[in-house]
Amino acid sequence: MSDTEARLAALEAEVRALRDHIEIAQVIARYGPLADSADTLDGGMATGALWAEDGVYDLGGGWEGQGPAGIAGLLDNDVHRALVRDGAAHIPSAPRIVLDGDRATALNYTRVYKHENGTFSVWRVSVNRWELARGDAGWKIVRRTNRLLDGNDEARGLLRTAREN
Amino acid sequence: MSDTEARLAALEAEVRALRDHIEIAQVIARYGPLADSADTLDGGMATGALWAEDGVYDLGGGWEGQGPAGIAGLLDNDVHRALVRDGAAHIPSAPRIVLDGDRATALNYTRVYKHENGTFSVWRVSVNRWELARGDAGWKIVRRTNRLLDGNDEARGLLRTAREN
């Protein structure tokens, strides 16, 4: 193998990893705007399309959706429609991402801000662990586990995954 | 065209796209610190320099500035100077970015936190759509549209642009 060939191959591998990193960050950046405008089933389906066919969104306490239609179903309720109607923001923090070939994990925070009576408040502050996989349609969410940062052990367990290199 | 030439050209195109993505994120990351230290016209001009010569910052409700000096003018008022003096933070979320050659769009949230009487509160939560263009001085903002997430339709319309691939 020539030196040029080796350098090209190394660059291609590195560029692929950088692109994966950015594409995964983009999947996570899209969830909020999609959810915050999902006041119809169409909007819920656009949000659900971030997940793989058998992907899971696990919110704890029995709240869980599976597959794009299942995620859309999670958002198809009066509480969520009221958030969208009155103004709300599901805002992610920039994630830590660990790549492993065609799989990846990400760890970040999300906050839900609510607008009520002319003022904004912080309604929920959570930690999220995202498992993603690369498929024909790019990176999709295989599992998103969201836990409220209310002092519960499961949330701390997710946070502790940041100790892994 | 040799195989090496094709691989080099593909790498150069991909690296340029990755660099564009990061440079645009950097423009957006600079707005907050520049605005939050803009207690003089110099500070406002440094903030305005993120915009193109004919770039627009549209805040809704008739609040709009055009060009670097126009943006500086938006910040040159007692309300903004009080924010800077008492402590405030205009904090962006990590943006979704869509590149199209020398043009790009970005979508993100911003919050303004205010410090008053020793405590912090969330004053504004908004969605932003950024249109950017690459020029001789790098990426500049051509239009930033900011809408408060208070349940208005224009804000939801901006959020829905995340449905586009």
Added chain:
Amino acid sequence: MSDTEARLAALEAEVRALRDHIEIAQVIARYGPLADSADTLDGGMATGALWAEDGVYDLGGGWEGQGPAGIAGLLDNDVHRALVRDGAAHIPSAPRIVLDGDRATALNYTRVYKHENGTFSVWRVSVNRWELARGDAGWKIVRRTNRLLDGNDEARGLLRTAREN
């Protein structure tokens, strides 16, 4: 030097800069989850490991730690353990990063959200200037300066570093 050699060298330099940018963002993204799960000295040491051997975390007002063990010591107190036990989130904003070979600076915001009596509040909003250096174990924090955005001049001075190109 052949054209191929020059293009390979340019790509390698650019890819290295992009990777540096992402790796530094990852260091910053790890601090929050590590600190928010640091209810033991082990957790504090995992957090401190983000710093270089002689790295400093300067919080102002005499709060300062040096080296991984010193940073761990900063977190080893009843106030921090109560935050972790009751639920809290140290959330960074996506940083502005300026690379200079094996050194770099970053500028961002952090917020600490606290969970108390079933609700969340914004406890602290700060600006951070990070100085980092590349060593054998990758990018490490050489100095993190954190100042509360309560209107003090030091905080505004940190924000103003965003005026530098």
